[in-house]
Amino acid sequence: MxxxxxxxxxxxxxxxxxxxxxxxxxxxxxxxxxxxxxxxxxxxxxxxxxxxxxxxxxxxxxxxxxxxxxxxxxxxxxxxxxxxLDVNQHHDHLVCTHCGLIVEFTEPQIEKLQEQVAAQHNFKIERHRHELYGLCSNCAKQS
Amino acid sequence: MxxxxxxxxxxxxxxxxxxxxxxxxxxxxxxxxxxxxxxxxxxxxxxxxxxxxxxxxxxxxxxxxxxxxxxxxxxxxxxxxxxxLDVNQHHDHLVCTHCGLIVEFTEPQIEKLQEQVAAQHNFKIERHRHELYGLCSNCAKQS
DNA sequence: AGCTTTCTGAATGTCATTTTCAATTTCTAG
DNA sequence: CTAGAAATTGAAAATGACATTCAGAAAGCT
Known part of the structure:
Protein backbone atom coordinates (compact mmCIF):
# COMPACT_ATOMS: atom_id res chain seq x y z
CA MET A 1 0.00 0.00 0.00
CA LEU A 85 8.53 7.11 6.21
CA ASP A 86 8.70 3.70 4.66
CA VAL A 87 7.16 1.36 7.20
CA ASN A 88 9.54 -1.48 6.47
CA GLN A 89 12.73 0.43 6.62
CA HIS A 90 13.80 2.06 9.82
CA HIS A 91 16.95 4.10 10.08
CA ASP A 92 18.77 6.45 12.41
CA HIS A 93 20.88 9.53 11.77
CA LEU A 94 24.37 10.92 11.81
CA VAL A 95 24.28 14.72 12.05
CA CYS A 96 27.22 16.97 11.27
CA THR A 97 27.29 19.73 13.86
CA HIS A 98 29.35 21.92 11.56
CA CYS A 99 27.70 21.85 8.14
CA GLY A 100 24.36 20.25 8.99
CA LEU A 101 24.86 17.22 6.78
CA ILE A 102 22.52 14.40 7.70
CA VAL A 103 23.38 10.79 6.88
CA GLU A 104 21.14 7.84 7.54
CA PHE A 105 22.33 4.58 8.98
CA THR A 106 20.92 1.23 9.99
CA GLU A 107 22.51 -1.20 12.37
CA PRO A 108 20.40 -4.27 13.12
CA GLN A 109 22.64 -5.30 15.98
CA ILE A 110 21.96 -2.05 17.78
CA GLU A 111 18.23 -2.56 17.29
CA LYS A 112 18.53 -6.01 18.78
CA LEU A 113 20.50 -4.79 21.78
CA GLN A 114 17.93 -2.06 22.31
CA GLU A 115 15.20 -4.63 22.55
CA GLN A 116 17.22 -6.55 25.11
CA VAL A 117 17.66 -3.41 27.18
CA ALA A 118 13.95 -2.71 27.04
CA ALA A 119 13.14 -6.29 27.99
CA GLN A 120 15.46 -6.07 31.00
CA HIS A 121 13.47 -3.08 32.25
CA ASN A 122 10.09 -4.50 31.27
CA PHE A 123 9.56 -1.69 28.82
CA LYS A 124 7.40 -2.05 25.76
CA ILE A 125 9.13 0.07 23.12
CA GLU A 126 6.96 2.13 20.82
CA ARG A 127 9.70 4.04 19.07
CA HIS A 128 13.21 5.23 19.64
CA ARG A 129 15.58 7.97 18.74
CA HIS A 130 19.22 7.43 18.08
CA GLU A 131 21.38 10.20 16.72
CA LEU A 132 25.13 10.58 16.50
CA TYR A 133 26.37 14.17 16.44
CA GLY A 134 29.84 15.14 15.32
CA LEU A 135 31.92 16.19 12.34
CA CYS A 136 31.48 14.68 8.90
CA SER A 137 34.62 13.72 7.02
CA ASN A 138 34.70 17.02 5.15
CA CYS A 139 34.35 19.21 8.19
CA ALA A 140 36.79 17.11 10.18
CA LYS A 141 39.44 17.79 7.53
CA GLN A 142 38.98 21.53 7.59
CA SER A 143 39.28 22.01 11.32
CA MET B 1 37.49 16.48 41.37
CA LEU B 85 26.71 14.66 34.91
CA ASP B 86 29.37 12.36 36.17
CA VAL B 87 32.12 12.52 33.59
CA ASN B 88 33.03 8.85 33.87
CA GLN B 89 29.60 7.46 33.56
CA HIS B 90 27.61 7.90 30.41
CA HIS B 91 24.08 6.60 30.15
CA ASP B 92 21.04 6.76 27.90
CA HIS B 93 17.34 6.82 28.69
CA LEU B 94 14.15 4.84 28.60
CA VAL B 95 11.15 7.18 28.67
CA CYS B 96 7.62 6.06 29.48
CA THR B 97 5.26 7.87 27.13
CA HIS B 98 2.36 7.30 29.49
CA CYS B 99 3.53 8.29 32.97
CA GLY B 100 6.76 10.10 32.13
CA LEU B 101 8.99 7.73 34.08
CA ILE B 102 12.61 8.01 33.04
CA VAL B 103 15.01 5.12 33.54
CA GLU B 104 18.70 5.24 32.75
CA PHE B 105 20.54 2.49 30.98
CA THR B 106 24.05 1.75 29.78
CA GLU B 107 24.99 -0.74 27.13
CA PRO B 108 28.67 -0.76 26.22
CA GLN B 109 28.06 -2.92 23.18
CA ILE B 110 25.77 -0.32 21.70
CA GLU B 111 28.39 2.34 22.30
CA LYS B 112 30.93 0.21 20.51
CA LEU B 113 28.65 -0.40 17.53
CA GLN B 114 27.96 3.30 17.34
CA GLU B 115 31.63 4.00 17.00
CA GLN B 116 31.85 1.46 14.21
CA VAL B 117 28.98 3.12 12.38
CA ALA B 118 30.63 6.51 12.74
CA ALA B 119 33.93 5.13 11.51
CA GLN B 120 32.26 3.64 8.45
CA HIS B 121 30.99 7.10 7.54
CA ASN B 122 34.18 8.90 8.52
CA PHE B 123 32.34 10.78 11.22
CA LYS B 124 34.06 12.06 14.31
CA ILE B 125 31.44 11.68 17.05
CA GLU B 126 31.17 14.46 19.61
CA ARG B 127 28.08 13.24 21.39
CA HIS B 128 25.02 11.16 20.81
CA ARG B 129 21.46 10.78 21.84
CA HIS B 130 19.78 7.47 22.31
CA GLU B 131 16.32 7.25 23.77
CA LEU B 132 13.80 4.43 23.87
CA TYR B 133 10.18 5.55 24.16
CA GLY B 134 7.39 3.25 25.19
CA LEU B 135 5.42 1.94 28.14
CA CYS B 136 7.02 1.10 31.45
CA SER B 137 6.00 -2.15 33.12
CA ASN B 138 3.36 -0.44 35.25
CA CYS B 139 1.69 1.41 32.41
CA ALA B 140 1.86 -1.62 30.15
CA LYS B 141 -0.15 -3.59 32.71
CA GLN B 142 -2.90 -1.02 32.98
CA SER B 143 -3.59 -0.66 29.31
C1' DA C 1 37.82 51.59 50.16
C1' DG C 2 37.41 52.63 45.29
C1' DC C 3 36.33 51.18 40.95
C1' DT C 4 35.72 48.21 37.10
C1' DT C 5 33.41 44.28 35.69
C1' DT C 6 30.03 40.97 36.16
C1' DC C 7 25.51 39.62 37.90
C1' DT C 8 20.73 39.81 39.03
C1' DG C 9 15.80 39.91 38.28
C1' DA C 10 11.88 41.94 36.08
C1' DA C 11 10.44 42.88 31.94
C1' DT C 12 10.58 42.35 27.25
C1' DG C 13 11.97 40.13 22.91
C1' DT C 14 12.38 36.09 19.89
C1' DC C 15 11.00 32.37 17.23
C1' DA C 16 8.83 28.05 16.00
C1' DT C 17 4.61 26.31 16.58
C1' DT C 18 -0.30 26.36 17.43
C1' DT C 19 -4.78 28.37 17.57
C1' DT C 20 -8.53 31.48 16.19
C1' DC C 21 -12.03 32.88 13.19
C1' DA C 22 -14.56 34.26 9.21
C1' DA C 23 -14.88 32.88 4.60
C1' DT C 24 -14.62 28.90 1.61
C1' DT C 25 -14.82 24.15 0.23
C1' DT C 26 -16.14 19.36 0.63
C1' DC C 27 -19.38 15.86 0.53
C1' DT C 28 -23.44 13.59 2.36
C1' DA C 29 -28.26 13.11 2.16
C1' DG C 30 -32.41 14.22 0.22
C1' DC D 1 -28.47 18.12 -8.55
C1' DT D 2 -28.60 20.89 -4.48
C1' DA D 3 -28.92 22.36 0.27
C1' DG D 4 -26.73 22.31 4.43
C1' DA D 5 -23.77 20.42 8.00
C1' DA D 6 -19.07 19.76 8.86
C1' DA D 7 -14.36 20.32 7.85
C1' DT D 8 -10.76 23.32 5.84
C1' DT D 9 -8.23 27.27 4.68
C1' DG D 10 -5.14 31.26 5.33
C1' DA D 11 -4.15 35.51 7.68
C1' DA D 12 -3.47 37.06 11.88
C1' DA D 13 -2.87 36.61 16.60
C1' DA D 14 -1.69 33.69 20.60
C1' DT D 15 1.24 30.59 22.91
C1' DG D 16 5.16 29.02 25.37
C1' DA D 17 9.94 27.99 26.07
C1' DC D 18 13.97 30.20 25.85
C1' DA D 19 16.98 34.25 25.41
C1' DT D 20 18.16 39.08 25.98
C1' DT D 21 18.02 43.83 27.86
C1' DC D 22 18.93 47.15 31.26
C1' DA D 23 19.40 49.65 35.51
C1' DG D 24 20.62 48.79 40.05
C1' DA D 25 23.41 45.61 43.06
C1' DA D 26 27.29 42.74 44.18
C1' DA D 27 31.94 40.86 43.54
C1' DG D 28 36.61 41.13 43.83
C1' DC D 29 40.95 43.21 42.07
C1' DT D 30 44.34 46.81 43.39
Whole structure:
Protein backbone atom coordinates (compact mmCIF):
# COMPACT_ATOMS: atom_id res chain seq x y z
CA MET A 1 0.00 0.00 0.00
CA UNK A 2 1.58 3.24 -1.06
CA UNK A 3 1.69 6.45 0.88
CA UNK A 4 -1.03 8.18 -1.10
CA UNK A 5 -3.42 5.32 -0.38
CA UNK A 6 -2.50 5.20 3.28
CA UNK A 7 -3.20 8.90 3.58
CA UNK A 8 -6.47 8.77 1.63
CA UNK A 9 -7.78 5.92 3.73
CA UNK A 10 -6.75 7.67 6.92
CA UNK A 11 -8.60 10.78 5.83
CA UNK A 12 -11.72 8.82 4.98
CA UNK A 13 -11.66 6.77 8.15
CA UNK A 14 -11.38 9.89 10.28
CA UNK A 15 -14.18 11.71 8.47
CA UNK A 16 -11.76 14.33 7.20
CA UNK A 17 -11.89 15.85 3.75
CA UNK A 18 -9.80 15.45 0.69
CA UNK A 19 -8.72 18.90 -0.43
CA UNK A 20 -6.57 20.03 -3.29
CA UNK A 21 -4.14 21.62 -0.85
CA UNK A 22 -3.61 18.36 0.94
CA UNK A 23 -2.95 16.54 -2.30
CA UNK A 24 -0.55 19.24 -3.45
CA UNK A 25 1.33 19.10 -0.17
CA UNK A 26 1.41 15.30 -0.28
CA UNK A 27 2.99 15.37 -3.74
CA UNK A 28 5.58 17.90 -2.71
CA UNK A 29 6.26 15.91 0.45
CA UNK A 30 6.87 12.69 -1.44
CA UNK A 31 9.02 14.41 -4.04
CA UNK A 32 11.04 16.41 -1.57
CA UNK A 33 14.49 15.75 -0.27
CA UNK A 34 14.32 14.28 3.18
CA UNK A 35 14.90 16.02 6.50
CA UNK A 36 13.15 19.26 5.62
CA UNK A 37 11.45 21.62 8.03
CA UNK A 38 7.91 22.96 7.68
CA UNK A 39 9.42 26.20 6.51
CA UNK A 40 11.53 24.45 3.86
CA UNK A 41 8.50 22.75 2.37
CA UNK A 42 6.41 25.89 2.64
CA UNK A 43 8.89 27.91 0.58
CA UNK A 44 9.32 25.04 -1.87
CA UNK A 45 5.54 24.98 -2.38
CA UNK A 46 5.28 28.74 -2.75
CA UNK A 47 7.02 28.58 -6.11
CA UNK A 48 4.10 26.82 -7.77
CA UNK A 49 1.37 27.30 -5.18
CA UNK A 50 1.74 30.73 -3.63
CA UNK A 51 -1.70 30.63 -2.09
CA UNK A 52 -1.09 27.71 0.24
CA UNK A 53 -0.55 29.05 3.75
CA UNK A 54 2.06 28.12 6.28
CA UNK A 55 -0.52 26.88 8.75
CA UNK A 56 -1.94 24.49 6.20
CA UNK A 57 1.47 23.04 5.43
CA UNK A 58 2.08 22.66 9.11
CA UNK A 59 -1.25 20.99 9.80
CA UNK A 60 -0.90 18.69 6.86
CA UNK A 61 2.56 17.53 7.87
CA UNK A 62 1.18 16.74 11.30
CA UNK A 63 -1.50 14.67 9.58
CA UNK A 64 1.15 12.78 7.65
CA UNK A 65 2.92 11.98 10.88
CA UNK A 66 -0.35 10.87 12.46
CA UNK A 67 -1.21 8.45 9.71
CA UNK A 68 2.28 7.04 9.63
CA UNK A 69 3.65 8.20 6.31
CA UNK A 70 5.95 10.79 7.85
CA UNK A 71 8.35 10.77 10.71
CA UNK A 72 9.12 13.85 12.81
CA UNK A 73 12.78 14.46 13.52
CA UNK A 74 14.28 16.72 16.13
CA UNK A 75 17.99 17.32 15.96
CA UNK A 76 17.93 19.85 18.74
CA UNK A 77 18.35 22.92 16.57
CA UNK A 78 14.90 24.24 17.38
CA UNK A 79 13.30 23.09 14.15
CA UNK A 80 11.20 20.01 13.64
CA UNK A 81 12.12 18.18 10.47
CA UNK A 82 10.15 15.60 8.55
CA UNK A 83 10.98 12.66 6.36
CA UNK A 84 8.79 10.34 4.30
CA LEU A 85 8.53 7.11 6.21
CA ASP A 86 8.70 3.70 4.66
CA VAL A 87 7.16 1.36 7.20
CA ASN A 88 9.54 -1.48 6.47
CA GLN A 89 12.73 0.43 6.62
CA HIS A 90 13.80 2.06 9.82
CA HIS A 91 16.95 4.10 10.08
CA ASP A 92 18.77 6.45 12.41
CA HIS A 93 20.88 9.53 11.77
CA LEU A 94 24.37 10.92 11.81
CA VAL A 95 24.28 14.72 12.05
CA CYS A 96 27.22 16.97 11.27
CA THR A 97 27.29 19.73 13.86
CA HIS A 98 29.35 21.92 11.56
CA CYS A 99 27.70 21.85 8.14
CA GLY A 100 24.36 20.25 8.99
CA LEU A 101 24.86 17.22 6.78
CA ILE A 102 22.52 14.40 7.70
CA VAL A 103 23.38 10.79 6.88
CA GLU A 104 21.14 7.84 7.54
CA PHE A 105 22.33 4.58 8.98
CA THR A 106 20.92 1.23 9.99
CA GLU A 107 22.51 -1.20 12.37
CA PRO A 108 20.40 -4.27 13.12
CA GLN A 109 22.64 -5.30 15.98
CA ILE A 110 21.96 -2.05 17.78
CA GLU A 111 18.23 -2.56 17.29
CA LYS A 112 18.53 -6.01 18.78
CA LEU A 113 20.50 -4.79 21.78
CA GLN A 114 17.93 -2.06 22.31
CA GLU A 115 15.20 -4.63 22.55
CA GLN A 116 17.22 -6.55 25.11
CA VAL A 117 17.66 -3.41 27.18
CA ALA A 118 13.95 -2.71 27.04
CA ALA A 119 13.14 -6.29 27.99
CA GLN A 120 15.46 -6.07 31.00
CA HIS A 121 13.47 -3.08 32.25
CA ASN A 122 10.09 -4.50 31.27
CA PHE A 123 9.56 -1.69 28.82
CA LYS A 124 7.40 -2.05 25.76
CA ILE A 125 9.13 0.07 23.12
CA GLU A 126 6.96 2.13 20.82
CA ARG A 127 9.70 4.04 19.07
CA HIS A 128 13.21 5.23 19.64
CA ARG A 129 15.58 7.97 18.74
CA HIS A 130 19.22 7.43 18.08
CA GLU A 131 21.38 10.20 16.72
CA LEU A 132 25.13 10.58 16.50
CA TYR A 133 26.37 14.17 16.44
CA GLY A 134 29.84 15.14 15.32
CA LEU A 135 31.92 16.19 12.34
CA CYS A 136 31.48 14.68 8.90
CA SER A 137 34.62 13.72 7.02
CA ASN A 138 34.70 17.02 5.15
CA CYS A 139 34.35 19.21 8.19
CA ALA A 140 36.79 17.11 10.18
CA LYS A 141 39.44 17.79 7.53
CA GLN A 142 38.98 21.53 7.59
CA SER A 143 39.28 22.01 11.32
CA MET B 1 37.49 16.48 41.37
CA UNK B 2 33.94 17.07 42.47
CA UNK B 3 31.32 19.13 40.74
CA UNK B 4 31.58 22.12 43.05
CA UNK B 5 35.30 22.35 42.36
CA UNK B 6 34.84 21.94 38.62
CA UNK B 7 32.34 24.75 38.61
CA UNK B 8 34.41 27.05 40.83
CA UNK B 9 37.47 26.61 38.65
CA UNK B 10 35.46 27.17 35.51
CA UNK B 11 34.10 30.40 36.96
CA UNK B 12 37.56 31.60 37.94
CA UNK B 13 39.17 30.64 34.64
CA UNK B 14 36.53 32.53 32.70
CA UNK B 15 36.75 35.64 34.87
CA UNK B 16 33.20 35.15 36.11
CA UNK B 17 32.06 35.78 39.61
CA UNK B 18 31.12 33.56 42.48
CA UNK B 19 27.72 34.70 43.66
CA UNK B 20 25.50 33.41 46.41
CA UNK B 21 22.76 32.71 43.87
CA UNK B 22 25.04 30.49 41.85
CA UNK B 23 26.08 28.55 44.91
CA UNK B 24 22.49 28.16 46.01
CA UNK B 25 21.47 26.91 42.59
CA UNK B 26 24.43 24.54 42.47
CA UNK B 27 23.43 23.00 45.79
CA UNK B 28 19.84 22.58 44.68
CA UNK B 29 21.04 21.16 41.40
CA UNK B 30 23.23 18.55 43.03
CA UNK B 31 20.57 17.61 45.54
CA UNK B 32 17.75 17.48 43.07
CA UNK B 33 16.21 14.48 41.50
CA UNK B 34 17.50 14.08 37.99
CA UNK B 35 15.77 14.99 34.75
CA UNK B 36 14.23 18.23 35.93
CA UNK B 37 13.36 21.23 33.79
CA UNK B 38 14.43 24.81 34.47
CA UNK B 39 10.92 25.44 35.70
CA UNK B 40 11.04 22.47 38.09
CA UNK B 41 14.24 23.70 39.71
CA UNK B 42 13.00 27.28 39.78
CA UNK B 43 9.89 26.30 41.75
CA UNK B 44 11.91 24.01 43.99
CA UNK B 45 14.23 26.90 44.80
CA UNK B 46 11.40 29.33 45.44
CA UNK B 47 10.48 27.51 48.62
CA UNK B 48 13.65 28.60 50.40
CA UNK B 49 14.91 31.32 48.08
CA UNK B 50 11.97 33.24 46.72
CA UNK B 51 14.13 36.09 45.45
CA UNK B 52 16.07 34.08 42.88
CA UNK B 53 14.67 34.80 39.45
CA UNK B 54 13.84 32.42 36.67
CA UNK B 55 16.40 33.97 34.34
CA UNK B 56 19.15 33.40 36.85
CA UNK B 57 18.24 29.75 37.24
CA UNK B 58 18.16 29.40 33.48
CA UNK B 59 21.52 31.11 32.95
CA UNK B 60 23.14 29.16 35.73
CA UNK B 61 21.98 25.81 34.39
CA UNK B 62 23.46 26.79 31.03
CA UNK B 63 26.71 27.50 32.82
CA UNK B 64 26.61 24.07 34.42
CA UNK B 65 26.19 22.51 31.02
CA UNK B 66 29.05 24.60 29.64
CA UNK B 67 31.49 23.54 32.31
CA UNK B 68 30.51 19.92 32.01
CA UNK B 69 28.76 19.19 35.29
CA UNK B 70 25.30 19.08 33.72
CA UNK B 71 23.86 17.44 30.69
CA UNK B 72 20.93 18.85 28.73
CA UNK B 73 18.24 16.36 27.81
CA UNK B 74 15.51 16.75 25.25
CA UNK B 75 12.79 14.13 25.23
CA UNK B 76 10.79 15.91 22.59
CA UNK B 77 8.11 17.29 24.88
CA UNK B 78 9.18 20.88 24.34
CA UNK B 79 11.06 21.17 27.60
CA UNK B 80 14.78 20.94 28.10
CA UNK B 81 15.68 18.85 31.10
CA UNK B 82 18.95 18.68 33.01
CA UNK B 83 20.79 16.07 34.94
CA UNK B 84 23.98 16.19 37.00
CA LEU B 85 26.71 14.66 34.91
CA ASP B 86 29.37 12.36 36.17
CA VAL B 87 32.12 12.52 33.59
CA ASN B 88 33.03 8.85 33.87
CA GLN B 89 29.60 7.46 33.56
CA HIS B 90 27.61 7.90 30.41
CA HIS B 91 24.08 6.60 30.15
CA ASP B 92 21.04 6.76 27.90
CA HIS B 93 17.34 6.82 28.69
CA LEU B 94 14.15 4.84 28.60
CA VAL B 95 11.15 7.18 28.67
CA CYS B 96 7.62 6.06 29.48
CA THR B 97 5.26 7.87 27.13
CA HIS B 98 2.36 7.30 29.49
CA CYS B 99 3.53 8.29 32.97
CA GLY B 100 6.76 10.10 32.13
CA LEU B 101 8.99 7.73 34.08
CA ILE B 102 12.61 8.01 33.04
CA VAL B 103 15.01 5.12 33.54
CA GLU B 104 18.70 5.24 32.75
CA PHE B 105 20.54 2.49 30.98
CA THR B 106 24.05 1.75 29.78
CA GLU B 107 24.99 -0.74 27.13
CA PRO B 108 28.67 -0.76 26.22
CA GLN B 109 28.06 -2.92 23.18
CA ILE B 110 25.77 -0.32 21.70
CA GLU B 111 28.39 2.34 22.30
CA LYS B 112 30.93 0.21 20.51
CA LEU B 113 28.65 -0.40 17.53
CA GLN B 114 27.96 3.30 17.34
CA GLU B 115 31.63 4.00 17.00
CA GLN B 116 31.85 1.46 14.21
CA VAL B 117 28.98 3.12 12.38
CA ALA B 118 30.63 6.51 12.74
CA ALA B 119 33.93 5.13 11.51
CA GLN B 120 32.26 3.64 8.45
CA HIS B 121 30.99 7.10 7.54
CA ASN B 122 34.18 8.90 8.52
CA PHE B 123 32.34 10.78 11.22
CA LYS B 124 34.06 12.06 14.31
CA ILE B 125 31.44 11.68 17.05
CA GLU B 126 31.17 14.46 19.61
CA ARG B 127 28.08 13.24 21.39
CA HIS B 128 25.02 11.16 20.81
CA ARG B 129 21.46 10.78 21.84
CA HIS B 130 19.78 7.47 22.31
CA GLU B 131 16.32 7.25 23.77
CA LEU B 132 13.80 4.43 23.87
CA TYR B 133 10.18 5.55 24.16
CA GLY B 134 7.39 3.25 25.19
CA LEU B 135 5.42 1.94 28.14
CA CYS B 136 7.02 1.10 31.45
CA SER B 137 6.00 -2.15 33.12
CA ASN B 138 3.36 -0.44 35.25
CA CYS B 139 1.69 1.41 32.41
CA ALA B 140 1.86 -1.62 30.15
CA LYS B 141 -0.15 -3.59 32.71
CA GLN B 142 -2.90 -1.02 32.98
CA SER B 143 -3.59 -0.66 29.31
C1' DA C 1 37.82 51.59 50.16
C1' DG C 2 37.41 52.63 45.29
C1' DC C 3 36.33 51.18 40.95
C1' DT C 4 35.72 48.21 37.10
C1' DT C 5 33.41 44.28 35.69
C1' DT C 6 30.03 40.97 36.16
C1' DC C 7 25.51 39.62 37.90
C1' DT C 8 20.73 39.81 39.03
C1' DG C 9 15.80 39.91 38.28
C1' DA C 10 11.88 41.94 36.08
C1' DA C 11 10.44 42.88 31.94
C1' DT C 12 10.58 42.35 27.25
C1' DG C 13 11.97 40.13 22.91
C1' DT C 14 12.38 36.09 19.89
C1' DC C 15 11.00 32.37 17.23
C1' DA C 16 8.83 28.05 16.00
C1' DT C 17 4.61 26.31 16.58
C1' DT C 18 -0.30 26.36 17.43
C1' DT C 19 -4.78 28.37 17.57
C1' DT C 20 -8.53 31.48 16.19
C1' DC C 21 -12.03 32.88 13.19
C1' DA C 22 -14.56 34.26 9.21
C1' DA C 23 -14.88 32.88 4.60
C1' DT C 24 -14.62 28.90 1.61
C1' DT C 25 -14.82 24.15 0.23
C1' DT C 26 -16.14 19.36 0.63
C1' DC C 27 -19.38 15.86 0.53
C1' DT C 28 -23.44 13.59 2.36
C1' DA C 29 -28.26 13.11 2.16
C1' DG C 30 -32.41 14.22 0.22
C1' DC D 1 -28.47 18.12 -8.55
C1' DT D 2 -28.60 20.89 -4.48
C1' DA D 3 -28.92 22.36 0.27
C1' DG D 4 -26.73 22.31 4.43
C1' DA D 5 -23.77 20.42 8.00
C1' DA D 6 -19.07 19.76 8.86
C1' DA D 7 -14.36 20.32 7.85
C1' DT D 8 -10.76 23.32 5.84
C1' DT D 9 -8.23 27.27 4.68
C1' DG D 10 -5.14 31.26 5.33
C1' DA D 11 -4.15 35.51 7.68
C1' DA D 12 -3.47 37.06 11.88
C1' DA D 13 -2.87 36.61 16.60
C1' DA D 14 -1.69 33.69 20.60
C1' DT D 15 1.24 30.59 22.91
C1' DG D 16 5.16 29.02 25.37
C1' DA D 17 9.94 27.99 26.07
C1' DC D 18 13.97 30.20 25.85
C1' DA D 19 16.98 34.25 25.41
C1' DT D 20 18.16 39.08 25.98
C1' DT D 21 18.02 43.83 27.86
C1' DC D 22 18.93 47.15 31.26
C1' DA D 23 19.40 49.65 35.51
C1' DG D 24 20.62 48.79 40.05
C1' DA D 25 23.41 45.61 43.06
C1' DA D 26 27.29 42.74 44.18
C1' DA D 27 31.94 40.86 43.54
C1' DG D 28 36.61 41.13 43.83
C1' DC D 29 40.95 43.21 42.07
C1' DT D 30 44.34 46.81 43.39
Missing amino acids: DQVTIFSEYVRRKGLKNTSQRMTILEAFLGSKSHFSTEDLYFELRKDHPKIGYATVHRTLKLFAECGIASELDFGDGQTRFEP | DQVTIFSEYVRRKGLKNTSQRMTILEAFLGSKSHFSTEDLYFELRKDHPKIGYATVHRTLKLFAECGIASELDFGDGQTRFEP
